[in-house]
Amino acid sequence: MINRELIRIKIVQLTYAYYQNGNRNMDNAEKELLFSLAKAYDLYNYLLALIVSITQEERHRVEIAATRANREGTEAPSSRFATNKFAVQLEENKQLNLFMESQKRRWEDDMEAVRKLCDQIEQSTIYQEYMASDDDSYEADREVWRKIYRTLIQENPELDAILEEKSLYWNDDKEVVDTFVIKTIKRFDPANGADQELLPEYRDEEDRDFALKLFRSTILNADEYQRYMSESSRNWDFSRLAYMDIVIMQIAIAEMLTFPNIPVTVTINEYVDLAKLYSTPRSGGYINGMLDTIARHLIQMGKMMKTMPEPRPHRSRNERQDVRAPRREGRRPTIAQTSAQRVAYRQQQEGEQAENEE
Numbered sequence: 001m002i003n004r005e006l007i008r009i010k011i012v013q014l015t016y017a018y019y020q021n022g023n024r025n026m027d028n029a030e031k032e033l034l035f036s037l038a039k040a041y042d043l044y045n046y047l048l049a050l051i052v053s054i055t056q057e058e059r060h061r062v063e064i065a066a067t068r069a070n071r072e073g074t075e076a077p078s079s080r081f082a083t084n085k086f087a088v089q090l091e092e093n094k095q096l097n098l099f100m101e102s103q104k105r106r107w108e109d110d111m112e113a114v115r116k117l118c119d120q121i122e123q124s125t126i127y128q129e130y131m132a133s134d135d136d137s138y139e140a141d142r143e144v145w146r147k148i149y150r151t152l153i154q155e156n157p158e159l160d161a162i163l164e165e166k167s168l169y170w171n172d173d174k175e176v177v178d179t180f181v182i183k184t185i186k187r188f189d190p191a192n193g194a195d196q197e198l199l200p201e202y203r204d205e206e207d208r209d210f211a212l213k214l215f216r217s218t219i220l221n222a223d224e225y226q227r228y229m230s231e232s233s234r235n236w237d238f239s240r241l242a243y244m245d246i247v248i249m250q251i252a253i254a255e256m257l258t259f260p261n262i263p264v265t266v267t268i269n270e271y272v273d274l275a276k277l278y279s280t281p282r283s284g285g286y287i288n289g290m291l292d293t294i295a296r297h298l299i300q301m302g303k304m305m306k307t308m309p310e311p312r313p314h315r316s317r318n319e320r321q322d323v324r325a326p327r328r329e330g331r332r333p334t335i336a337q338t339s340a341q342r343v344a345y346r347q348q349q350e351g352e353q354a355e356n357e358e
Contacts (some may be wrong), residue, residue: 001199002037002045005270006176007211008251010036013172014248015218017297026219033215036356039169043177045099046107046163048090048184048198050153051145053107053114054121056088061118081121081132082348085190086142094196105166113162121154146185154178210259225253228303232294242281245287246352252291257304264295264306 017025059082090096100106102138107114122125130144151158164171165166177231180199188196202208218225229249252271256264268291292311298304 001177001180002040002211003201003208004177004207007037007042007207007214008270008274009172009176010040011215011218011251012244012248012278014215014314015251016244019247026216028051029219030212030215036169036173038201039167039330040173040177041162042103043170043173044102044180044184044199045096045165046105047153047174047177047181048093048096049100050107050114050117051087051149052096054118055082055084056089057111058119078102078131081144084141084145086185086188089190089193089196091216093196093198094194095196095198107286110162111161114334116158117152117244118157121148124148124152126246141188142185142188146182147181147285149178149185154182162334190298213222213258214251216252217258218251221254221257222250225250228253228294228298229290232297233290241286241290242280242283245275245283248275248279249287249290249294252287253294253298256295256306258299260305260317264304264308268292268295 010033014029014036017032018029018042059079062077062079062082066079068074075273096295126144127146129139141155160171160174163174184199226246229246252267255267255271268288269271271291272284272288275287279287292308295304295306296309299306299308
């Protein structure tokens with residue numbers, strides 16, 4: 001489940017945090033990286049468990065309504081959503097139950113939020129169309145949950161606020177993790193029953209090694225990488241770059257030099273996107289141009305054995321403005337709103353607390 005995109009995000013955040021707090025301990029920083037990645041997998045399971053909690057609450061509501069209907073002699077309510085075949089299979093899933101048994105957090109501790117989600121679901125067109133449909137197939141049951149998740153859980157500021165209170169990592173993780181929850185819903189097969197496999201924490205050991213190797217290379221070779229930036233920045237106003245831009249470029253250079261099988265264009269595109277999300281509005285353009293220049297410089301020096309496409313012909317400013325695509329809006333406008341700064345602050349507080357105890 002933890003893919004390269006999420007790994008790069010975590011390394012940007014943790015590298016920034018590493019430089020922000022005074023206690024620069026590489027071993028502790030690596031442990032923090034692995035811990036933060038593990039928290040993303042926790043969130044994946046916790047969001048799957050939310051589906052189970054909603055289903056159980058709906059079942060409870062149906063039981064109350066059925067008792068009332070029986071007492072008043074009225075029509076019993078439909079239990080279709082409360083016994084949704086996909087949700088029941090997820091409720092019985094061995095992997096999810098084993099995971100939740102090891103966790104202190106339970107959705108039962110946030111039943112007000114669960115009940116509010118149930119109310120929103122019941123009021124939605126998705127739910128009403130599902131309840132009115134004659135399609136009683138497993139596929140229909142699975143599809144309604146995919147739609148509910150995308151519409152009412154994936155984009156839910158109140159739920160995001162609850163998750164952020166539980167973990168300083170989860171607010172930044174949720175956008176990526178949501179895609180894996182939806183992928184998991186689509187992968188469920190009734191033939192697998194309770195043994196349906198969830199996504200593994202890492203696709204393979206190579207991705208975990210990628211995270212550690214990239215992070216270690218970024219920190220240990222920082223002076224060398226920043227020298228490459230200085231050597232290549234003659235046509236760029238280096239002083240205008242935000243500190244986060246320096247961090248992002250440092251990681252990008254580490255990836256270029258450490259992983260020969262990753263094309264330069266892939267690396268540049270990945271970190272330009274991260275700059276748009278986590279730094280200033282102009283950072284994407286600066287970093288795109290700088291990394292292109294740095295990569296060509298490294299190839300020319302024989303430091304990097306990769307190829308790059310020929311540079312595009314220079315265009316006038318008016319021509320560039322005419323064809324410029326709309327800027328992708330950042331998930332958050334400033335670094336202060338990401339977990340990177342919160343991690344750095346937490347680590348600083350822990351260091352001060354340890355000094356006071358001594």
